[in-house]
Every structure is written in C-alpha cells, then in structure tokens.
Amino acid sequence: MSDRRTEILKAATRVIARRGVRGLRVSELAAEAGVSTSLIYYHFTDRAGILRQTLEFISDRADRYTAERSPGTYPDDARADLEQVLLLELQDTPEVRENSTAWGELRASAVFEPDLREDLARATHTWVHEIADLLARADPLGTAPAHAAAAERLTALIEGLSVRWLSGSLPLDHARHLLEGAIDAELGSRRVSDHGRS
Amino acid sequence: MSDRRTEILKAATRVIARRGVRGLRVSELAAEAGVSTSLIYYHFTDRAGILRQTLEFISDRADRYTAERSPGTYPDDARADLEQVLLLELQDTPEVRENSTAWGELRASAVFEPDLREDLARATHTWVHEIADLLARADPLGTAPAHAAAAERLTALIEGLSVRWLSGSLPLDHARHLLEGAIDAELGSRRVSDHGRS
DNA sequence: CTACCTTGACTGAATTTTCAGTTCGGTGCA
DNA sequence: TGCACCGAACTGAAAATTCAGTCAAGGTAG
Numbered sequence: 001m002s003d004r005r006t007e008i009l010k011a012a013t014r015v016i017a018r019r020g021v022r023g024l025r026v027s028e029l030a031a032e033a034g035v036s037t038s039l040i041y042y043h044f045t046d047r048a049g050i051l052r053q054t055l056e057f058i059s060d061r062a063d064r065y066t067a068e069r070s071p072g073t074y075p076d077d078a079r080a081d082l083e084q085v086l087l088l089e090l091q092d093t094p095e096v097r098e099n100s101t102a103w104g105e106l107r108a109s110a111v112f113e114p115d116l117r118e119d120l121a122r123a124t125h126t127w128v129h130e131i132a133d134l135l136a137r138a139d140p141l142g143t144a145p146a147h148a149a150a151a152e153r154l155t156a157l158i159e160g161l162s163v164r165w166l167s168g169s170l171p172l173d174h175a176r177h178l179l180e181g182a183i184d185a186e187l188g189s190r191r192v193s194d195h196g197r198s
Numbered sequence: 199m200s201d202r203r204t205e206i207l208k209a210a211t212r213v214i215a216r217r218g219v220r221g222l223r224v225s226e227l228a229a230e231a232g233v234s235t236s237l238i239y240y241h242f243t244d245r246a247g248i249l250r251q252t253l254e255f256i257s258d259r260a261d262r263y264t265a266e267r268s269p270g271t272y273p274d275d276a277r278a279d280l281e282q283v284l285l286l287e288l289q290d291t292p293e294v295r296e297n298s299t300a301w302g303e304l305r306a307s308a309v310f311e312p313d314l315r316e317d318l319a320r321a322t323h324t325w326v327h328e329i330a331d332l333l334a335r336a337d338p339l340g341t342a343p344a345h346a347a348a349a350e351r352l353t354a355l356i357e358g359l360s361v362r363w364l365s366g367s368l369p370l371d372h373a374r375h376l377l378e379g380a381i382d383a384e385l386g387s388r389r390v391s392d393h394g395r396s
Numbered sequence: 397c398t399a400c401c402t403t404g405a406c407t408g409a410a411t412t413t414t415c416a417g418t419t420c421g422g423t424g425c426a
Numbered sequence: 427t428g429c430a431c432c433g434a435a436c437t438g439a440a441a442a443t444t445c446a447g448t449c450a451a452g453g454t455a456g
Binding site: 101108109110111112114121149150152156159163170174178185186 | 384
C-alpha cells in the first residue's frame with residue numbers, strides 16, 4: 001500500500017485529473033510523486049504502461065469505493081439510500097472531482113484505445129449492478145430487467161451530467177437537482193414525497 | 199462553402215472523430231484537407247485556434263442540422279417527433295458517429311481548456327432549448343421549467359449513452375432502447391404506443 | 397491597353413520546442 | 427552483493443510554429 005509504485009499510481013490519478021490523459025507529462029508525474037523519472041520507467045516500462053496501469057488502478061479503486069459503502073443502509077428507506085449513493089458522484093470535494101475527472105478521461109480515451117475498453121466495461125458493469133440492487137430494494141414491485149435498465153440510465157445520466165459540470169456547462173446544484181428529478185421519473189415519484197403530478 | 203477554410207474545418211472534424219482531439223496532428227490535418235500546414239496557421243493562428251473554431255463549426259452545423267428538420271412534424275404526434283429527433287443522435291451512420299465522437303472529444307477537452315467552454319455552453323443551451331420545445335408540444339400540460347429540466351436530462355443522458363456506445367461499453371440497440379425508456383419515464387409513458395413490455 | 401502596384405491565399409523548407417525514453421555514476425540499506 | 431532508488435545530463439524524433447517568397451486577381455494611373 002505505501003509502496004512507491006502505488007504512490008506513483010495515486011500521483012498519476014491526480015495529474016490526470018488536473019491535466020487530462022493528454023496533458024500527462026512523465027516529468028510532471030515524477031515531480032508529483034516525488035520520485036525520479038527513472039524510477040517511473042523502472043516500474044512501468046513506458047508511458048503507455050503508466051496509462052494502462054493507472055486506469056486499471058482507477059477502476060479498481062472505483063469498485064472498492066462503491067463496494068465498501070453499504071453499512072448504514074436503512075432498510076426502511078431504500079430510496080433515500082439510493083438517492084444518497086447517486087448524489088455522492090456529484091459533489092465538489094477534491095476526491096470526487098478527481099475521480100470523476102479521471103473517470104471521464106478514461107472513458108474518453110477508450111473511444112480511441114481499445115486496450116482500455118475491457119477494464120472500463122467491467123467497472124461500468126459493477127457500478128450498474130450496484131445501482132440496480134439499490135433500485136430493487138427501493139422498488140420491490142418492479143421487475144429485474146426494469147431495474148437493470150433504470151440503473152443503466154441513471155448511471156449514464158450521471159456520467160453525462162458530470163462532464164457537463166466539469167466542462168463548465170452546468171452548475172453543480174443544478175446537476176444534482178436534475179439527477180433527483182430523474183430518480184423521481186424512474187421511480188414514478190411514488191413514496192412519501194409528493195412533487196408535481198404525473 | 200467550398201472555400202478552403204471550410205474544407206479545413208470539415209477535415210478537422212473528420213480527423214478529430216478518427217483520432218480524437220488528443221490525436222490531432224496539424225500535419226495530418228493538412229494532409230486530410232489537401233493543403234499545406236502553413237495554410238492552416240494562416241487561417242487559424244495556432245493549434246488551439248483550430249480546436250476552438252472547429253468546435254464552433256461543429257456546433258453551428260449541429261444547429262442547422264436540427265433546425266432544418268421540422269417539415270413533416272405531424273402536429274398530432276409530437277411525441278413521435280420528439281422520439282425521432284432524440285434517437286437521431288444514436289445511429290451508426292458515418293455522419294452521426296463522426297459528430298458524436300467529435301462532440302464528445304471537444305466536451306472532454308473543455309474540462310481542461312477553458313477557452314472551449316463558452317462555445318460549448320452556448321451549443322448545449324441551444325440543443326436543450328430545441329428539445330424543451332418539442333417536449334412542450336408533446337406534453338402541453340406540463341410547466342415550462344419541468345420541460346426545461348426534462349430536456350436537460352434527456353440530452354445529458356444522450357451524451358452519456360453516446361460515450362458508452364463509442365467506447366464499447368454499450369451496444370447501440372441497447373442504448374436506443376434505454377433512451378426510449380427514459381422518454382417514457384419523463385413523459386409518464388402515456389400515449390398510444392405500447393412497446394414490448396418494459 | 398499596359399505596366400505597375402497591392403493584396404490575399406497559399407507553399408516548402410527551415411527553425412524551434414517539447415517530450416519520451418536512455419544512460420550512468422552514485423547512495424543507502426537489507 | 428544486489429535491489430530500490432536518485433539525479434541530471436543527454437539523445438532522438440515528433441510536433442508545432444515561423445518565414446521568405448510564389449502566384450493569381452483586381453485595381454489604377456498613365
């Protein structure tokens with residue numbers, strides 16, 4: 001955990017979040033990690049290697065990230081639980097911002113680099129599943145396929161909202177508001193809260 | 199229209215769609231457009247200028263693209279109209295693929311290049327408005343703010359689905375299916391059409 | 397009409413910058 | 427002894443950016 005290699009990977013995540021995959025300079029990474037350039041090549045052979053392993057690192061971390069939480073989870077208010085988990089992704093904390101940015105970069109890079117697709121698809125799948133489970137708990141009457149579809153929609157929406165937020169097309173509050181609306185739309189806004197008609 | 203500058207912009211769109219903003223080499227662009235590198239600098243001062251103006255070009259083109267259509271638009275089936283317009287963005291034709299890819303790249307780049315943000319926000323705004331109008335027609339009983347919010351959600355969802363599709367995490371049919379589901383969720387799935395279940 | 401000038405589009409061949417990747421002598425430590 | 431590591435100079439190639447100058451159209455004065 002505290003080994004140098006992992007430090008470099010963490011630093012790479014930070015640099016990618018700050019400058020983008022395209023803006024990643026090996027020398028800047030070395031500086032950020034507080035190591036020499038040589039060490040980077042010692043551990044990861046070349047730039048592509050850095051990228052590949054960093055992206056793997058990011059998606060693993062994202063897996064753990066969602067897998068870890070679930071202790072509180074009041075069984076009587078599954079919907080609030082769901083809402084909380086989803087809104088977690090739209091927050092202006094360094095950690096979330098960093099993760100979202102890096103994740104977005106990873107997604108965008110995968111469009112042109114098939115190597116990355118497998119990791120990406122796996123991580124996406126894990127996330128969608130997690131949300132589908134929460135949906136099933138929040139809406140026990142729905143069918144499994146319906147939950148799966150809703151989960152895919154909600155997660156894709158979050159990705160869409162995230163980039164808009166990060167690219168300055170959408171204020172964060174508004175993004176959160178929209179996401180809440182989507183949850184209402186998906187769950188038919190039954191449950192306690194009233195909201196307008198439909 | 200047939201002037202050299204426009205040719206370069208078209209070529210830039212193609213190159214961006216093929217290699218990404220990251221992979222855009224000025225010399226490759228020159229080759230693609232069949233002009234000298236120097237001419238590119240003559241028209242667009244620097245690489246950043248190429249990107250800025252290409253984004254403008256793409257968004258203008260997208261404006262026209264949606265603005266043009268509207269002749270048929272059966273007033274009695276505004277919803278089908280809406281559905282058609284939205285699904286237009288999820289198609290495997292060279293043109294749509296090129297536009298979506300380039301659009302996604304520019305959106306992703308804007309996260310790190312504030313110069314691009316203004317154009318991007320303007321184009322996004324125009325698109326959202328267009329969809330909000332269609333929603334208003336399809337659901338005359340809803341309020342304007344509700345339509346605006348739904349339009350933002352649907353367009354953001356399309357962007358999210360697009361990247362997933364282009365990055366190989368989601369088959370196109372499935373993306374289209376999910377989008378249809380979102381429209382149902384937003385419009386409460388009233389109206390004639392039955393669709394296979396869910 | 398025509399010799400001269402201007403101007404904008406355009407080119408090819410440099411020049412300059414930027415990076416990834418290498419090399420190597422050297423340090424500390426298990 | 428050998429592994430993990432430093433550091434800084436260096437190479438080489440790929441890009442970006444610049445520059446001096448060509449070419450054709452259009453104007454204009456003599």
